[in-house]
Amino acid sequence: MKKAFSRIYLFLIFGILYIPIVTLIFFSFNSSNSTAVFTGFSFYWYRELFGSSSDAFDALKNTLILAISSAVLSTVIGTAASEGIYRMKSKLFKKTVTSVTNIPMMNPDIVTGMSMMLFFVALVGVLRLDYDAFGFWAMLIAHTTFSLPYVILSVLPRVEELGKKYSEAALDLGATPLQAFFLADLPNLLPGVITGFIMAFTLSLDDFVISYFVGSSSFQTLPLLIYSMTKKKVKPDMYALSTLIIITIFLILLLTNVRNGRLARKKGEKK
Numbered sequence: 001m002k003k004a005f006s007r008i009y010l011f012l013i014f015g016i017l018y019i020p021i022v023t024l025i026f027f028s029f030n031s032s033n034s035t036a037v038f039t040g041f042s043f044y045w046y047r048e049l050f051g052s053s054s055d056a057f058d059a060l061k062n063t064l065i066l067a068i069s070s071a072v073l074s075t076v077i078g079t080a081a082s083e084g085i086y087r088m089k090s091k092l093f094k095k096t097v098t099s100v101t102n103i104p105m106m107n108p109d110i111v112t113g114m115s116m117m118l119f120f121v122a123l124v125g126v127l128r129l130d131y132d133a134f135g136f137w138a139m140l141i142a143h144t145t146f147s148l149p150y151v152i153l154s155v156l157p158r159v160e161e162l163g164k165k166y167s168e169a170a171l172d173l174g175a176t177p178l179q180a181f182f183l184a185d186l187p188n189l190l191p192g193v194i195t196g197f198i199m200a201f202t203l204s205l206d207d208f209v210i211s212y213f214v215g216s217s218s219f220q221t222l223p224l225l226i227y228s229m230t231k232k233k234v235k236p237d238m239y240a241l242s243t244l245i246i247i248t249i250f251l252i253l254l255l256t257n258v259r260n261g262r263l264a265r266k267k268g269e270k271k
Helices: 002-028 044-052 054-086 091-106 109-127 131-162 165-172 177-206 209-214 222-229 236-270
Strands: none
Touching: 002 236, 044 236, 054 091, 054 131, 054 177, 054 222, 054 236, 091 131, 109 131, 109 209, 131 177, 131 209, 165 177, 209 222, 222 236
16 A cells, blocks of 8 residues: 555656646647647647747847856855855854855845845946846846855865865975865865756756846846746747757756766776
């Protein structure tokens, strides 16, 4: 009975997670624009996507540029911050900084979005700038800000586990502090750094609420474009684009798992 219930529970969980995705993929091949009736199998909406949906690809390009830029910035700043937090001598100050760093993770997105919007509106007013021209930079700063705590959360435990032994050994051998970090510490921190980068990239790629408050008409991301379509009706070419994104992510995960499996087998054979 326990095995039967566990299988039913697992089936329900996977159903809730993946049935909406399968439905989206299924209707991306619909010959009509109906989201309720499947009238026939067709690649019409894929042809429509590549033929006339320049707005969709522009939004996708903006989303990727923003996600990569904010992930790189937050990873660099977060790694440096993790090193700085670890090397703080005052335990009280260290705990205070760590607690303050975690606040953006605890804040509701709508609160962060509204506060960011008010800050940038005030900043643009003081500097007498055009907000539309400032739109990309406002979103870059906002995305870097809310991604930063997740990078620190990924890197700091690795820094604490590593300690100072490698950097001190490098300093004893004549390296400068900067060389000691890049040659001795950073290679050992890479797993945490890569994890932080992936988390920051994913958060930025997926964000809607903060982008909605901070964004401008001159720089539109894919979530904002899809939201603007919901006021009327989302065209099925968006289903086609979403399907292509899902397939791309699936292939990347598949290749990564295959590669990790091969590396694990090679390590096992060497032992």
